[in-house]
Each structure stands twice: as structure tokens, then as C-alpha cells.
Amino acid sequence: MKTLTALSVLFVAAGMTVPAAAQDGSPSDSAAREALDGYGKCVAERNGSEARRVLTQDFRSATYRTGLKLLSQAAERDCAERVGRANVMRSANLLFAGAVAENLLETDAEPLNVRLIRASENEAQAFAPTDAVAQCLARSMPDQVAILFGTRPGSPEETTAIAPLTAAVAPCSDAAKVGSRVEVSASAMRAMIATAALRLIEGSGDTDA
Numbered sequence: 001m002k003t004l005t006a007l008s009v010l011f012v013a014a015g016m017t018v019p020a021a022a023q024d025g026s027p028s029d030s031a032a033r034e035a036l037d038g039y040g041k042c043v044a045e046r047n048g049s050e051a052r053r054v055l056t057q058d059f060r061s062a063t064y065r066t067g068l069k070l071l072s073q074a075a076e077r078d079c080a081e082r083v084g085r086a087n088v089m090r091s092a093n094l095l096f097a098g099a100v101a102e103n104l105l106e107t108d109a110e111p112l113n114v115r116l117i118r119a120s121e122n123e124a125q126a127f128a129p130t131d132a133v134a135q136c137l138a139r140s141m142p143d144q145v146a147i148l149f150g151t152r153p154g155s156p157e158e159t160t161a162i163a164p165l166t167a168a169v170a171p172c173s174d175a176a177k178v179g180s181r182v183e184v185s186a187s188a189m190r191a192m193i194a195t196a197a198l199r200l201i202e203g204s205g206d207t208d209a
Contacts, residue, residue, distance in 0.1 A: 030154030033187060035083050037153055040099025042079035043071055044107060051100050055195060056202050058127050059097070068093055071100065098191020101198040102149055112149060112197075116142035119200045129178040134196035136172035137165050145193055153187070162186055165193070
């Protein structure tokens with residue numbers, strides 16, 4: 001996987017918090033995000049089928065929260081040594097889910113923009129206003145989404161790649177009839193789009209997302 005302030009209070013689970021250093025755009029923010037990406041890659045490789053099952057559920061549900069918590073616990077247990085985080089992984093649910101989703105999307109050799117174009121007409125329920133906006137971005141800007149996911153978290157390249165998507169938030173909010181203003185961090189924006197893109201592709205029957 002390659003992160004404006006999140007509505008992440010909606011996504012924080014017990015025992016999963018965002019360290020202050022991971023929210024302020026500092027160098028340690030980039031390091032924390034790269035470590036989280038490492039956890040996401042490990043989960044996608046070790047437990048991809050279960051991760052897909054969990055991440056395609058309604059993220060407002062208790063079943064989703066339980067499934068994601070189990071995935072995060074498995075990541076702490078099985079991936080910390082590989083990531084080099086000494087058995088400590090802290091993240092908001094949304095950011096962890098996004099890291100896993102993005103790495104799942106990368107397991108297919110077919111270009112992501114091609115898969116998103118194919119899935120763009122697929123019906124997928126939006127579970128929140130931010131999710132509706134993320135779906136709109138994934139459907140309408142597949143090339144830019146693919147470019148974003150090809151950048152390193154917290155890098156200047158990510159900042160450049162995410163700018164057109166950020167500019168499209170207002171039109172997508174209008175299209176999705178989202179009345180409130182959507183303002184999220186770069187990390188949350190990336191995660192929202194990743195989880196929405198995964199559900200779109202999975203729902204299209206493209207099972208090798």
C-alpha cells in the first residue's frame with residue numbers, strides 16, 4: 001500500500017488507538033504509516049480470504065468490528081517481527097482496514113484502474129456519507145486512484161497524487177447527496193478509497209481483487 005482530520009472516531013475500536021505522532025504529518029507519521037502498511041501486507045498474504053470476508057461487510061456492524069479486531073490481533077501476533085514493531089500495532093480501525101484492503105487490491109496482476117472501470121457500474125451499498133464519497137471517487141477517477149496506491153504513504157508523491165481526489169470530494173459529495181462537509185486526513189482518504197474500491201471490485205465478481 002502505498003494518508004484532511006478523519007471522522008475516525010466512528011471507526012476506533014477498543015484497544016486500537018492512533019498514537020499522537022501518527023496524526024501530525026511529522027516524519028514519525030510517515031514511519032508509522034509505512035509500518036501499518038507492512039501489517040496490511042502481512043495480513044493480506046497470510047489471511048487474505050478472511051480479510052476479504054471481513055472487509056466486504058457493513059463496517060457499522062458488530063460482526064465487522066469483531067472480525068477486524070481478530071485480524072488486528074493476528075497481525076500483532078504473526079506480523080510484528082516481520083514489520084519490526086516489537087508486537088505493538090496501534091491504529092484506528094479505518095486505517096488498518098485501509099492498509100489491508102489496499103494490499104489485497106495489489107495481489108492481482110491486472111491493473112487496478114482496469115478493474116475499477118469494470119466494476120464501476122456495480123451496485124454497492126454505501127454505509128456512511130464518507131463511504132458514498134469514497135465510492136464515487138473510486139468509480140469516477142480509477143486512474144488517479146491507481147496512481148495514489150502506487151505511492152509510498154506520507155511521501156511527496158502521495159501528496160501530489162491525492163490532490164485531484166481531494167478536489168473531487170465536493171462534486172462527489174453533491175453527486176452522493178451528502179449534505180455535510182467531508183473533511184478527512186490524507187491517511188483516512190486513502191483508507192476510505194481502498195476499502196470502497198475493494199468492495200466495488202469484490203461485488204463485481206472479480207474475485208481476485
